[in-house]
Amino acid sequence: xxxxxxxxxxxxxxxxxxxxxxxxxxxxxxxxxxxxxxxxxxxxxxxxxxxxxxxxxxxxxxxxxxxxxxxxxxxxxxxxxxxxxxxxxxxxxxxxx
Ligand SMILES: [Zn+2]
Numbered sequence: 001x002x003x004x005x006x007x008x009x010x011x012x013x014x015x016x017x018x019x020x021x022x023x024x025x026x027x028x029x030x031x032x033x034x035x036x037x038x039x040x041x042x043x044x045x046x047x048x049x050x051x052x053x054x055x056x057x058x059x060x061x062x063x064x065x066x067x068x069x070x071x072x073x074x075x076x077x078x079x080x081x082x083x084x085x086x087x088x089x090x091x092x093x094x095x096x097x
Contacts, residue, residue: 001091005068009093013081016061020080023054067091 030047033039063075065082072088084094 001068001093006093006095009065009068009082012061012065013094016058016081019054019058019061023051023058026054027051067093 030051034044034047062080063073065074066072067074067086067089069086069091070089072086074082074086074093077083077087082093085091086093
């Protein structure tokens with residue numbers, strides 16, 4: 001597989017995991033802010049909108065990538081991010097660092 005494809009898959013993998021981690025840091029903070037502080041309805045809606053928006057973006061990232069070799073969808077093959085090998089054709093998708 002070309003190095004460029006591997007680099008893109010790695011970037012995609014890191015972006016998915018980075019956003020997932022950020023989501024799990026941001027969501028409890030947003031809930032605490034909504035519960036404890038007397039913030040306006042508009043600010044509440046903005047926080048809840050951000051949580052849902054991030055969840056949708058994470059899902060899109062997870063399920064949008066296909067194997068460059070056989071075009072199998074990779075989202076179902078890994079709990080999060082890109083699997084190390086394609087489950088269908090066995091191509092190496094991520095190498096150990
Ligand atoms: Zn494949």
